[in-house]
Amino acid sequence: MGYRKLDIGWATRITGIDPMTKLILPRTIFFLFLACVSRSAAGENLEVGFASADITPTLESETKVYLAGLELNRVAKEVNDRLFSRAMVLESGGHKIALVSVDLIGLQYPSVLKVRASLADFDYVAVMSTHTHAAPDVVGIWGSSRSESGIDTRYVQQVEDQVVRSVRAAEEATVRAVAEYAALNDESMLGDFRLPHVLDSTIRLLRFRRASDKSICGIFVQWNAHGIEPRDNSRITRDFFGVTVDELARRHDCEVVYVTGANGGLMGTPDGMLRKLLADKDDADPFDAIELYGKLVADMADRALAEATPIELAPLEVSAKKILIPMDNPGFTALRRAGVLSREAYRWTGDRDPKDARQAGGDGPEALATEVAYLRLGELHIATIPGEIYPEIIYGEYPSTPEEGVDFPEASLERTIDAILPGVKKMFLGLANDEIGYILPKRQWDVTEPFAYGRTSAQYGEVNSMGPETARHLTETLAECVEAIQP
Numbered sequence: 001m002g003y004r005k006l007d008i009g010w011a012t013r014i015t016g017i018d019p020m021t022k023l024i025l026p027r028t029i030f031f032l033f034l035a036c037v038s039r040s041a042a043g044e045n046l047e048v049g050f051a052s053a054d055i056t057p058t059l060e061s062e063t064k065v066y067l068a069g070l071e072l073n074r075v076a077k078e079v080n081d082r083l084f085s086r087a088m089v090l091e092s093g094g095h096k097i098a099l100v101s102v103d104l105i106g107l108q109y110p111s112v113l114k115v116r117a118s119l120a121d122f123d124y125v126a127v128m129s130t131h132t133h134a135a136p137d138v139v140g141i142w143g144s145s146r147s148e149s150g151i152d153t154r155y156v157q158q159v160e161d162q163v164v165r166s167v168r169a170a171e172e173a174t175v176r177a178v179a180e181y182a183a184l185n186d187e188s189m190l191g192d193f194r195l196p197h198v199l200d201s202t203i204r205l206l207r208f209r210r211a212s213d214k215s216i217c218g219i220f221v222q223w224n225a226h227g228i229e230p231r232d233n234s235r236i237t238r239d240f241f242g243v244t245v246d247e248l249a250r251r252h253d254c255e256v257v258y259v260t261g262a263n264g265g266l267m268g269t270p271d272g273m274l275r276k277l278l279a280d281k282d283d284a285d286p287f288d289a290i291e292l293y294g295k296l297v298a299d300m301a302d303r304a305l306a307e308a309t310p311i312e313l314a315p316l317e318v319s320a321k322k323i324l325i326p327m328d329n330p331g332f333t334a335l336r337r338a339g340v341l342s343r344e345a346y347r348w349t350g351d352r353d354p355k356d357a358r359q360a361g362g363d364g365p366e367a368l369a370t371e372v373a374y375l376r377l378g379e380l381h382i383a384t385i386p387g388e389i390y391p392e393i394i395y396g397e398y399p400s401t402p403e404e405g406v407d408f409p410e411a412s413l414e415r416t417i418d419a420i421l422p423g424v425k426k427m428f429l430g431l432a433n434d435e436i437g438y439i440l441p442k443r444q445w446d447v448t449e450p451f452a453y454g455r456t457s458a459q460y461g462e463v464n465s466m467g468p469e470t471a472r473h474l475t476e477t478l479a480e481c482v483e484a485i486q487p
């Protein structure tokens with residue numbers, strides 16, 4: 001109960017306001033320094049390293065492995081392809097950060113904090129989840145029943161250890177490097193299964209070459225779709241994300257880190273696209289579709305990389321902020337109180353600053369602690385978003401007047417992530433450091449009759465969201481993070 005000293009230290013070290021913070025956590029000084037003072041010269045040496053560590057669960061033990069996403073009680077029966085934690089470490093000017101991707105539905109924030117505690121010499125560590133639905137439940141809500149957690153805590157501990165191991169191995173592997181940036185928009189590669197149709201169909205990549213001989217040492221890729229694993233699947237798989245990674249690794253003879261961007265609002269493969277492409281194959285099974293789409297994404301990555309241009313990634317600057325988000329979802333609250341959604345909650349008082357946060361108790365409104373960050377790596381501007389964000393909030397492509405029937409037609413539009421980030425070369429990393437569910441525009445919130453688009457029932461989405469204010473809290477916080485680094 002009560003005052004949580006360490007959390008507060010962590011939260012304020014980032015804004016660098018409270019001098020006490022420096023006494024609590026030495027890294028504070030760095031963040032203050034980093035955000036407000038330090039600006040090493042452009043062109044400063046950059047080092048990069050890549051490595052991976054296996055996070056596949058063991059299936060022989062007595063304990064059942066519940067697969068996350070889709071239905072309850074999906075028990076893993078075999079391993080189709082192994083799961084990994086893949087890390088990229090960047091070092092410059094005496095500072096180092098790690099960007100990690102795990103083949104999981106969404107590693108929770110408390111796990112990321114534990115990972116960071118083991119990597120205390122790093123200035124920042126972000127852990128993104130690809131959001132494969134065919135990996136062990138690490139959230140808790142896909143167990144055998146509504147009242148049983150699907151989490152095996154020993155497995156989560158193993159994941160945390162392996163994430164740390166992958167980062168340390170990447171750190172060992174660092175070499176002097178130069179970077180290139182590429183982006184390519186291809187709407188034919190995405191489908192939107194919720195109205196209105198708004199996509200982020202831009203693939204964004206970094207390619208690194210060794211300074212010594214210009215050979216490629218790694219690729220960091222962000223694409224924005226859900227997996228395509230079939231509903232009744234019982235095989236552990238990285239889904240198409242893994243195919244894309246393997247394909248790019250093979251084609252370029254290098255390590256690859258894949259990150260999922262704005263997949264909220266039901267981003268998937270275009271309706272019928274894979275069926276059409278597989279029509280000639282007599283015995284096509286769902287894993288053929290996974291294979292095919294993964295390769296198509298790799299092809300798109302290569303088309304983008306053909307036009308890659310040099311990018312300066314130093315100096316490394318990070319501004320991250322811990323915040324509280326109100327849990328305005330009775331389903332989530334009930335699951336949390338039942339211990340199924342295994343997360344600590346705080347009392348929601350209307351203030352997202354966790355400074356005076358107290359643990360939840362009684363029937364009052366609750367909030368979860370999570371994090372938003374802005375990374376300015378030289379010319380590259382990165383937003384980390386702790387869940388599945390709708391592309392509308394990335395670009396602000398809304399219908400000019402609110403759709404008739406929505407619950408909050410008067411709601412003001414959230415400032416978009418694209419508008420909040422300065423510069424032109426950007427990346428939007430979703431499911432970053434957390435999975436708090438869908439993040440949708442308040443003006444599209446639609447759970448009460450009448451429904452928008454003349455529908456007779458609600459569209460799918462809100463049931464998996466913290467609430468209609470989530471997007472505003474996250475975007476306002478991102479703007480504060482950007483502000484903290486502005487020259």
Ligand SMILES: [Zn+2]
Pocket residue numbers: 069131133226
């Ligand atoms: Zn999903």
